[in-house]
Amino acid sequence: MYTEREILSEREAMQLNPVTLAFVGDAVYSLYVRERLTLEVGGKSADLQRVAAKGFSAQGQSEFL
Numbered sequence: 001m002y003t004e005r006e007i008l009s010e011r012e013a014m015q016l017n018p019v020t021l022a023f024v025g026d027a028v029y030s031l032y033v034r035e036r037l038t039l040e041v042g043g044k045s046a047d048l049q050r051v052a053a054k055g056f057s058a059q060g061q062s063e064f065l
Contacts, residue, residue: 026056029056029061030052030056033052033055033056034048034052037051037052037055
């Protein structure tokens with residue numbers, strides 16, 4: 001695992017598995033959706049979770065695009 005101070009070389013970055021990168025990208029997008037919902041909609045966490053799950057599902061991302 002890399003710490004905050006370690007930076008991947010270009011070669012190391014190119015060797016990362018694309019599926020692993022997609023996994024990290026999904027986490028970033030999930031956080032973005034949750035932040036937007038929290039700031040713009042508010043409400044109960046169960047309701048926010050339900051809406052967020054629709055937003056970052058494969059179908060939800062497809063509809064967004």
